[in-house]
Amino acid sequence: MEWQKFAEEMAVLARTLLKQDSVQQTLDEIAASAVRLVDGCDAAGILAVRKGRAVTLSSCGDMVQESDRLQGELGEGPCFDLARRAEEDERVFRIVDMTRPQPDWPRYASAARELGIGSMTGVLLYTHDEDFGALNLYARRPGTFTEDIATAGWLLASHAAVALSDARTIDQLEHALQTRHAIGEAMGILMERHGMSDEDAFNVLRNISQHHNVKLRDVAQRIRDKRADKQS
Template sequence: MDWQEYAEQMAVLARELLAQDSVQATLDEIVASAVKLVDGCTAAGILAVRKGRAVTLAACGDMVHESDRLQGELGEGPCFDLARGKDGERVYRIADLTQPQQTWQRFAEQARRLGIGSMTGVLLYTDDEDFGALNLYARRPGAFSKDIETAGWLLASHAAVALADARTIDQLEHAMQTRHAIGEAMGILMERHRLSEDDAFSVLRRISQHHNIKLRDVAQRVRSEPTAPD
Protein backbone atom coordinates (compact mmCIF):
# COMPACT_ATOMS: atom_id res chain seq x y z
CA MET A 1 0.00 0.00 0.00
CA ASP A 2 1.27 3.45 -0.96
CA TRP A 3 0.83 5.25 2.36
CA GLN A 4 1.53 8.71 0.98
CA GLU A 5 -1.18 8.31 -1.64
CA TYR A 6 -3.53 6.85 0.96
CA ALA A 7 -2.91 9.79 3.30
CA GLU A 8 -3.73 12.21 0.50
CA GLN A 9 -6.94 10.30 -0.19
CA MET A 10 -7.81 10.48 3.50
CA ALA A 11 -7.40 14.26 3.44
CA VAL A 12 -9.80 14.52 0.51
CA LEU A 13 -12.23 12.16 2.25
CA ALA A 14 -12.18 14.27 5.41
CA ARG A 15 -13.35 17.29 3.44
CA GLU A 16 -16.01 15.27 1.63
CA LEU A 17 -17.37 13.84 4.89
CA LEU A 18 -17.58 17.26 6.53
CA ALA A 19 -19.53 18.51 3.51
CA GLN A 20 -22.37 16.02 4.11
CA ASP A 21 -25.57 17.53 5.48
CA SER A 22 -26.88 14.68 7.66
CA VAL A 23 -25.77 11.69 9.72
CA GLN A 24 -27.16 9.26 7.13
CA ALA A 25 -25.39 11.02 4.28
CA THR A 26 -22.15 10.82 6.27
CA LEU A 27 -22.60 7.10 6.90
CA ASP A 28 -23.36 6.45 3.23
CA GLU A 29 -20.27 8.39 2.15
CA ILE A 30 -18.10 6.46 4.62
CA VAL A 31 -18.99 3.04 3.21
CA ALA A 32 -18.83 4.21 -0.42
CA SER A 33 -15.39 5.70 0.22
CA ALA A 34 -14.19 2.49 1.88
CA VAL A 35 -14.95 0.51 -1.28
CA LYS A 36 -13.30 3.16 -3.41
CA LEU A 37 -10.16 3.68 -1.33
CA VAL A 38 -9.26 0.31 0.20
CA ASP A 39 -7.46 -2.11 -2.11
CA GLY A 40 -9.41 -5.31 -2.65
CA CYS A 41 -12.56 -4.09 -0.89
CA THR A 42 -15.69 -4.99 -2.86
CA ALA A 43 -18.31 -4.07 -0.24
CA ALA A 44 -18.51 -2.16 3.02
CA GLY A 45 -21.09 -1.54 5.69
CA ILE A 46 -21.72 -0.13 9.14
CA LEU A 47 -23.43 -2.44 11.60
CA ALA A 48 -24.86 -1.48 14.98
CA VAL A 49 -26.46 -3.68 17.62
CA ARG A 50 -29.65 -2.26 19.11
CA LYS A 51 -31.30 -4.21 21.92
CA GLY A 52 -29.58 -7.37 20.73
CA ARG A 53 -30.61 -6.88 17.10
CA ALA A 54 -28.27 -6.34 14.18
CA VAL A 55 -29.09 -3.09 12.37
CA THR A 56 -27.48 -2.12 9.07
CA LEU A 57 -26.90 1.62 9.26
CA ALA A 58 -25.25 1.95 5.84
CA ALA A 59 -24.22 -0.43 3.08
CA CYS A 60 -22.34 -0.39 -0.19
CA GLY A 61 -22.77 -3.79 -1.81
CA ASP A 62 -25.51 -6.44 -1.57
CA MET A 63 -23.48 -8.87 0.54
CA VAL A 64 -23.46 -6.38 3.44
CA HIS A 65 -27.18 -6.74 4.15
CA GLU A 66 -26.99 -10.52 3.80
CA SER A 67 -24.00 -10.74 6.13
CA ASP A 68 -25.62 -8.50 8.75
CA ARG A 69 -28.89 -10.44 8.54
CA LEU A 70 -27.04 -13.74 8.95
CA GLN A 71 -25.12 -12.54 12.00
CA GLY A 72 -28.30 -11.18 13.55
CA GLU A 73 -30.03 -14.54 13.08
CA LEU A 74 -27.08 -16.46 14.52
CA GLY A 75 -26.48 -13.94 17.30
CA GLU A 76 -22.77 -14.05 16.55
CA GLY A 77 -20.19 -13.12 13.95
CA PRO A 78 -17.21 -10.80 13.58
CA CYS A 79 -19.19 -7.64 12.80
CA PHE A 80 -21.91 -8.44 15.33
CA ASP A 81 -19.48 -9.15 18.17
CA LEU A 82 -17.35 -6.10 17.37
CA ALA A 83 -20.35 -3.75 17.25
CA ARG A 84 -21.60 -4.90 20.65
CA GLY A 85 -18.14 -4.60 22.21
CA LYS A 86 -17.69 -8.26 23.04
CA ASP A 87 -14.35 -9.01 24.74
CA GLY A 88 -13.31 -5.37 24.33
CA GLU A 89 -12.07 -5.94 20.79
CA ARG A 90 -11.55 -2.91 18.53
CA VAL A 91 -10.55 -4.62 15.29
CA TYR A 92 -10.82 -8.02 13.60
CA ARG A 93 -9.47 -9.55 10.41
CA ILE A 94 -10.38 -12.82 8.73
CA ALA A 95 -7.78 -13.27 6.02
CA ASP A 96 -9.32 -16.33 4.36
CA LEU A 97 -12.91 -17.43 4.95
CA THR A 98 -12.43 -20.48 2.72
CA GLN A 99 -10.28 -22.02 5.45
CA PRO A 100 -11.76 -23.60 8.63
CA GLN A 101 -12.34 -20.98 11.33
CA GLN A 102 -11.84 -21.53 15.04
CA THR A 103 -14.30 -18.75 15.87
CA TRP A 104 -17.63 -17.90 14.23
CA GLN A 105 -17.74 -21.34 12.61
CA ARG A 106 -21.47 -21.22 11.83
CA PHE A 107 -21.19 -17.76 10.32
CA ALA A 108 -18.05 -18.59 8.32
CA GLU A 109 -19.68 -21.59 6.69
CA GLN A 110 -22.68 -19.61 5.49
CA ALA A 111 -20.63 -16.51 4.64
CA ARG A 112 -18.71 -18.54 2.08
CA ARG A 113 -22.01 -19.23 0.33
CA LEU A 114 -22.55 -15.47 0.10
CA GLY A 115 -19.30 -15.18 -1.83
CA ILE A 116 -17.31 -13.57 0.99
CA GLY A 117 -13.62 -14.48 0.79
CA SER A 118 -12.16 -12.24 3.48
CA MET A 119 -13.33 -9.63 5.97
CA THR A 120 -12.00 -7.01 8.29
CA GLY A 121 -13.62 -4.48 10.60
CA VAL A 122 -12.94 -1.62 12.97
CA LEU A 123 -15.03 -0.36 15.83
CA LEU A 124 -16.48 3.00 14.87
CA TYR A 125 -17.03 5.33 17.79
CA THR A 126 -17.13 8.97 18.79
CA ASP A 127 -15.63 10.09 22.10
CA ASP A 128 -16.35 7.23 24.51
CA GLU A 129 -19.56 6.16 22.82
CA ASP A 130 -19.40 3.08 20.60
CA PHE A 131 -21.43 3.67 17.47
CA GLY A 132 -21.02 0.46 15.50
CA ALA A 133 -18.54 -1.42 13.36
CA LEU A 134 -17.17 -0.40 9.98
CA ASN A 135 -16.84 -3.66 8.07
CA LEU A 136 -14.96 -4.29 4.82
CA TYR A 137 -15.61 -7.29 2.57
CA ALA A 138 -13.70 -8.88 -0.28
CA ARG A 139 -14.77 -11.67 -2.57
CA ARG A 140 -11.19 -12.83 -2.97
CA PRO A 141 -9.63 -14.81 -0.09
CA GLY A 142 -6.48 -13.16 1.22
CA ALA A 143 -7.45 -9.76 -0.17
CA PHE A 144 -6.69 -8.01 3.12
CA SER A 145 -3.15 -8.06 4.44
CA LYS A 146 -2.02 -6.96 7.89
CA ASP A 147 -1.81 -3.40 6.52
CA ILE A 148 -5.60 -3.31 6.23
CA GLU A 149 -5.90 -2.90 10.01
CA THR A 150 -3.95 0.38 9.91
CA ALA A 151 -5.83 1.53 6.82
CA GLY A 152 -9.11 0.67 8.49
CA TRP A 153 -8.16 2.61 11.62
CA LEU A 154 -7.32 5.70 9.56
CA LEU A 155 -10.61 5.48 7.70
CA ALA A 156 -12.60 4.90 10.89
CA SER A 157 -10.86 7.80 12.67
CA HIS A 158 -11.76 10.23 9.89
CA ALA A 159 -15.27 8.84 9.82
CA ALA A 160 -15.71 9.21 13.58
CA VAL A 161 -14.77 12.90 13.49
CA ALA A 162 -17.14 13.61 10.61
CA LEU A 163 -19.86 11.54 12.26
CA ALA A 164 -19.57 13.50 15.49
CA ASP A 165 -19.94 16.75 13.55
CA ALA A 166 -22.91 15.39 11.58
CA ARG A 167 -24.63 14.30 14.79
CA THR A 168 -24.08 17.73 16.31
CA ILE A 169 -25.59 19.40 13.25
CA ASP A 170 -28.59 17.04 13.34
CA GLN A 171 -29.11 17.72 17.05
CA LEU A 172 -28.94 21.48 16.54
CA GLU A 173 -31.36 21.35 13.62
CA HIS A 174 -33.72 19.17 15.64
CA ALA A 175 -33.55 21.57 18.57
CA MET A 176 -34.26 24.55 16.31
CA GLN A 177 -37.22 22.79 14.69
CA THR A 178 -38.58 21.84 18.10
CA ARG A 179 -38.23 25.37 19.41
CA HIS A 180 -39.95 26.76 16.32
CA ALA A 181 -42.85 24.30 16.61
CA ILE A 182 -43.36 25.06 20.31
CA GLY A 183 -43.21 28.81 19.70
CA GLU A 184 -45.79 28.58 16.93
CA ALA A 185 -48.08 26.42 19.07
CA MET A 186 -47.81 28.88 21.96
CA GLY A 187 -48.77 31.70 19.60
CA ILE A 188 -51.85 29.78 18.47
CA LEU A 189 -52.95 29.15 22.05
CA MET A 190 -52.32 32.75 23.04
CA GLU A 191 -54.46 34.02 20.19
CA ARG A 192 -57.15 31.34 20.40
CA HIS A 193 -57.65 31.45 24.17
CA ARG A 194 -56.20 34.86 25.01
CA LEU A 195 -53.47 33.38 27.19
CA SER A 196 -50.22 34.92 28.30
CA GLU A 197 -46.97 33.45 27.02
CA ASP A 198 -46.30 31.70 30.35
CA ASP A 199 -49.83 30.29 30.49
CA ALA A 200 -49.65 29.01 26.93
CA PHE A 201 -46.40 27.17 27.68
CA SER A 202 -47.94 25.77 30.89
CA VAL A 203 -50.82 24.34 28.85
CA LEU A 204 -48.42 22.58 26.48
CA ARG A 205 -46.32 21.23 29.33
CA ARG A 206 -49.38 20.01 31.26
CA ILE A 207 -50.69 18.12 28.22
CA SER A 208 -47.25 16.64 27.62
CA GLN A 209 -46.95 15.38 31.20
CA HIS A 210 -50.55 14.17 31.47
CA HIS A 211 -50.50 12.17 28.23
CA ASN A 212 -46.79 11.27 28.38
CA ILE A 213 -46.23 12.84 24.96
CA LYS A 214 -43.14 14.76 23.92
CA LEU A 215 -43.58 18.51 24.04
CA ARG A 216 -42.75 18.81 20.34
CA ASP A 217 -45.51 16.32 19.46
CA VAL A 218 -48.02 18.25 21.54
CA ALA A 219 -47.02 21.42 19.73
CA GLN A 220 -47.50 19.69 16.38
CA ARG A 221 -51.03 18.64 17.37
CA VAL A 222 -51.89 22.20 18.35
CA ARG A 223 -50.61 23.44 15.00
CA SER A 224 -52.54 20.85 12.99
CA GLU A 225 -55.85 20.60 14.89
CA PRO A 226 -58.63 23.20 14.85
CA THR A 227 -58.89 23.11 18.64
CA ALA A 228 -56.24 22.46 21.28
CA PRO A 229 -55.93 18.89 22.65
CA ASP A 230 -57.25 18.22 26.14
Protein backbone atom coordinates (compact mmCIF):
# COMPACT_ATOMS: atom_id res chain seq x y z
CA MET A 1 0.00 0.00 0.00
CA GLU A 2 1.46 3.38 -1.04
CA TRP A 3 0.45 5.37 2.01
CA GLN A 4 1.53 8.80 0.76
CA LYS A 5 -0.54 8.39 -2.39
CA PHE A 6 -3.45 7.06 -0.35
CA ALA A 7 -3.23 10.06 2.02
CA GLU A 8 -3.40 12.42 -0.96
CA GLU A 9 -6.42 10.54 -2.27
CA MET A 10 -8.08 10.82 1.14
CA ALA A 11 -7.61 14.58 1.09
CA VAL A 12 -9.25 14.79 -2.34
CA LEU A 13 -12.03 12.46 -1.18
CA ALA A 14 -12.78 14.62 1.88
CA ARG A 15 -13.38 17.62 -0.37
CA THR A 16 -15.42 15.55 -2.83
CA LEU A 17 -17.71 14.17 -0.13
CA LEU A 18 -18.40 17.62 1.30
CA LYS A 19 -19.49 18.81 -2.15
CA GLN A 20 -22.32 16.26 -2.45
CA ASP A 21 -25.83 17.70 -2.50
CA SER A 22 -27.63 15.12 -0.36
CA VAL A 23 -27.15 12.35 2.17
CA GLN A 24 -27.84 9.73 -0.52
CA GLN A 25 -25.27 11.20 -2.88
CA THR A 26 -22.75 11.18 -0.03
CA LEU A 27 -23.49 7.52 0.70
CA ASP A 28 -23.16 6.61 -2.98
CA GLU A 29 -19.86 8.45 -3.29
CA ILE A 30 -18.50 6.65 -0.20
CA ALA A 31 -19.30 3.23 -1.69
CA ALA A 32 -17.89 4.15 -5.12
CA SER A 33 -14.74 5.62 -3.54
CA ALA A 34 -14.07 2.40 -1.64
CA VAL A 35 -13.99 0.45 -4.91
CA ARG A 36 -11.87 3.10 -6.57
CA LEU A 37 -9.33 3.68 -3.82
CA VAL A 38 -8.87 0.43 -1.87
CA ASP A 39 -6.56 -2.05 -3.55
CA GLY A 40 -8.32 -5.22 -4.67
CA CYS A 41 -11.81 -4.04 -3.68
CA ASP A 42 -14.32 -5.27 -6.29
CA ALA A 43 -17.52 -4.05 -4.62
CA ALA A 44 -18.59 -2.01 -1.61
CA GLY A 45 -21.79 -1.14 0.16
CA ILE A 46 -23.25 0.49 3.24
CA LEU A 47 -25.56 -1.66 5.35
CA ALA A 48 -27.74 -0.52 8.24
CA VAL A 49 -29.95 -2.59 10.52
CA ARG A 50 -33.35 -1.05 11.24
CA LYS A 51 -35.82 -2.82 13.50
CA GLY A 52 -33.88 -6.04 13.01
CA ARG A 53 -33.93 -5.77 9.20
CA ALA A 54 -30.90 -5.36 6.97
CA VAL A 55 -31.22 -2.27 4.77
CA THR A 56 -28.82 -1.49 1.92
CA LEU A 57 -28.24 2.26 2.04
CA SER A 58 -25.87 2.28 -0.93
CA SER A 59 -24.03 -0.19 -3.13
CA CYS A 60 -21.34 -0.25 -5.80
CA GLY A 61 -20.93 -3.64 -7.40
CA ASP A 62 -23.30 -6.46 -8.27
CA MET A 63 -22.72 -8.69 -5.24
CA VAL A 64 -23.52 -6.13 -2.51
CA GLN A 65 -27.31 -6.09 -2.46
CA GLU A 66 -27.56 -9.88 -2.73
CA SER A 67 -25.07 -10.26 0.12
CA ASP A 68 -27.06 -7.82 2.27
CA ARG A 69 -30.33 -9.56 1.42
CA LEU A 70 -28.91 -12.94 2.39
CA GLN A 71 -27.58 -11.66 5.71
CA GLY A 72 -30.91 -10.11 6.59
CA GLU A 73 -32.82 -13.20 5.51
CA LEU A 74 -30.54 -15.59 7.39
CA GLY A 75 -30.06 -13.30 10.38
CA GLU A 76 -26.31 -13.83 10.25
CA GLY A 77 -23.23 -12.53 8.53
CA PRO A 78 -20.30 -10.23 9.30
CA CYS A 79 -21.83 -7.03 7.88
CA PHE A 80 -25.15 -7.70 9.61
CA ASP A 81 -23.43 -8.35 12.94
CA LEU A 82 -21.22 -5.28 12.69
CA ALA A 83 -24.11 -2.92 11.93
CA ARG A 84 -26.37 -4.56 14.53
CA ARG A 85 -23.78 -4.46 17.32
CA ALA A 86 -22.92 -0.78 16.90
CA GLU A 87 -23.03 -0.21 20.64
CA GLU A 88 -20.27 -2.73 21.29
CA ASP A 89 -16.53 -2.15 21.06
CA GLU A 90 -15.94 -4.12 17.88
CA ARG A 91 -15.80 -1.67 14.98
CA VAL A 92 -14.02 -3.67 12.27
CA PHE A 93 -14.19 -7.17 10.81
CA ARG A 94 -11.89 -8.88 8.32
CA ILE A 95 -12.36 -12.23 6.61
CA VAL A 96 -9.16 -13.17 4.82
CA ASP A 97 -10.49 -16.25 3.03
CA MET A 98 -14.21 -16.86 2.62
CA THR A 99 -13.52 -20.25 1.04
CA ARG A 100 -12.58 -21.56 4.49
CA PRO A 101 -15.24 -22.55 7.05
CA GLN A 102 -16.73 -19.62 8.98
CA PRO A 103 -18.16 -21.02 12.25
CA ASP A 104 -19.87 -17.75 13.21
CA TRP A 105 -21.86 -17.56 9.95
CA PRO A 106 -21.97 -21.03 8.37
CA ARG A 107 -25.07 -20.49 6.23
CA TYR A 108 -24.05 -17.06 5.04
CA ALA A 109 -20.48 -18.19 4.27
CA SER A 110 -21.80 -20.96 2.04
CA ALA A 111 -24.04 -18.54 0.16
CA ALA A 112 -21.24 -15.96 -0.08
CA ARG A 113 -18.96 -18.46 -1.76
CA GLU A 114 -21.66 -19.07 -4.37
CA LEU A 115 -21.80 -15.31 -4.96
CA GLY A 116 -18.09 -15.37 -5.71
CA ILE A 117 -16.98 -13.54 -2.54
CA GLY A 118 -13.43 -14.50 -1.62
CA SER A 119 -12.52 -11.90 0.99
CA MET A 120 -14.35 -9.23 3.02
CA THR A 121 -13.69 -6.42 5.43
CA GLY A 122 -16.01 -3.91 7.06
CA VAL A 123 -15.87 -0.83 9.26
CA LEU A 124 -18.58 0.99 11.17
CA LEU A 125 -19.42 4.42 9.81
CA TYR A 126 -19.74 6.44 12.98
CA THR A 127 -18.92 9.65 14.78
CA HIS A 128 -18.68 10.10 18.56
CA ASP A 129 -22.44 10.05 19.11
CA GLU A 130 -23.91 8.56 15.93
CA ASP A 131 -23.83 5.26 14.10
CA PHE A 132 -24.70 5.17 10.41
CA GLY A 133 -24.21 1.47 9.64
CA ALA A 134 -21.27 -0.44 8.26
CA LEU A 135 -19.11 0.20 5.19
CA ASN A 136 -18.38 -3.24 3.75
CA LEU A 137 -15.74 -4.09 1.15
CA TYR A 138 -15.79 -7.22 -1.03
CA ALA A 139 -13.15 -8.92 -3.13
CA ARG A 140 -13.51 -11.93 -5.39
CA ARG A 141 -9.99 -13.15 -4.61
CA PRO A 142 -9.24 -14.74 -1.20
CA GLY A 143 -6.47 -13.06 0.75
CA THR A 144 -7.14 -9.60 -0.70
CA PHE A 145 -7.83 -7.77 2.54
CA THR A 146 -4.61 -7.83 4.52
CA GLU A 147 -4.21 -5.82 7.72
CA ASP A 148 -2.87 -2.89 5.69
CA ILE A 149 -5.86 -2.93 3.37
CA ALA A 150 -8.25 -3.20 6.31
CA THR A 151 -6.54 -0.15 7.84
CA ALA A 152 -7.05 1.71 4.56
CA GLY A 153 -10.75 0.85 4.76
CA TRP A 154 -10.87 2.16 8.32
CA LEU A 155 -9.27 5.45 7.25
CA LEU A 156 -11.74 5.76 4.40
CA ALA A 157 -14.65 5.10 6.76
CA SER A 158 -13.39 7.71 9.23
CA HIS A 159 -13.33 10.39 6.52
CA ALA A 160 -16.69 9.23 5.24
CA ALA A 161 -18.36 9.32 8.66
CA VAL A 162 -17.45 12.98 9.17
CA ALA A 163 -18.76 13.93 5.73
CA LEU A 164 -21.91 11.90 6.27
CA SER A 165 -22.53 13.58 9.62
CA ASP A 166 -22.20 16.99 7.97
CA ALA A 167 -24.52 15.94 5.15
CA ARG A 168 -27.14 14.76 7.61
CA THR A 169 -26.93 18.00 9.58
CA ILE A 170 -27.40 20.07 6.43
CA ASP A 171 -30.24 17.82 5.28
CA GLN A 172 -31.98 18.17 8.65
CA LEU A 173 -31.59 21.95 8.62
CA GLU A 174 -32.98 22.21 5.11
CA HIS A 175 -35.88 19.95 6.05
CA ALA A 176 -36.57 22.04 9.17
CA LEU A 177 -36.61 25.24 7.10
CA GLN A 178 -39.00 23.70 4.58
CA THR A 179 -41.27 22.49 7.38
CA ARG A 180 -41.22 25.88 9.06
CA HIS A 181 -42.09 27.58 5.77
CA ALA A 182 -44.99 25.17 5.10
CA ILE A 183 -46.44 25.67 8.61
CA GLY A 184 -46.09 29.44 8.33
CA GLU A 185 -47.89 29.48 4.99
CA ALA A 186 -50.70 27.26 6.31
CA MET A 187 -51.11 29.52 9.35
CA GLY A 188 -51.34 32.51 7.00
CA ILE A 189 -54.10 30.79 5.03
CA LEU A 190 -56.13 30.12 8.20
CA MET A 191 -55.58 33.64 9.50
CA GLU A 192 -56.75 35.17 6.21
CA ARG A 193 -59.68 32.81 5.74
CA HIS A 194 -61.03 32.80 9.30
CA GLY A 195 -59.68 36.01 10.79
CA MET A 196 -57.59 34.12 13.34
CA SER A 197 -54.59 35.30 15.29
CA ASP A 198 -51.30 33.54 14.60
CA GLU A 199 -51.58 31.73 17.95
CA ASP A 200 -55.09 30.48 17.17
CA ALA A 201 -54.04 29.37 13.69
CA PHE A 202 -51.12 27.37 15.09
CA ASN A 203 -53.37 25.79 17.73
CA VAL A 204 -55.79 24.67 15.00
CA LEU A 205 -52.93 23.00 13.10
CA ARG A 206 -51.64 21.37 16.27
CA ASN A 207 -55.09 20.09 17.30
CA ILE A 208 -55.69 18.56 13.88
CA SER A 209 -52.25 16.94 14.03
CA GLN A 210 -52.86 15.44 17.47
CA HIS A 211 -56.45 14.38 16.84
CA HIS A 212 -55.70 12.60 13.55
CA ASN A 213 -52.18 11.48 14.50
CA VAL A 214 -50.72 13.24 11.46
CA LYS A 215 -47.42 15.12 11.47
CA LEU A 216 -47.79 18.88 11.73
CA ARG A 217 -45.99 19.52 8.45
CA ASP A 218 -48.35 17.12 6.65
CA VAL A 219 -51.38 18.96 8.03
CA ALA A 220 -49.86 22.21 6.82
CA GLN A 221 -49.18 20.74 3.38
CA ARG A 222 -52.79 19.56 3.04
CA ILE A 223 -54.08 23.07 3.76
CA ARG A 224 -51.70 24.49 1.16
CA ASP A 225 -52.75 21.87 -1.37
CA LYS A 226 -56.46 22.60 -0.84
CA ARG A 227 -55.91 26.30 -1.50
CA ALA A 228 -53.90 25.48 -4.62
CA ASP A 229 -56.73 23.23 -5.87
CA LYS A 230 -59.29 25.99 -5.37
CA GLN A 231 -57.12 28.47 -7.21
CA SER A 232 -56.51 26.18 -10.19
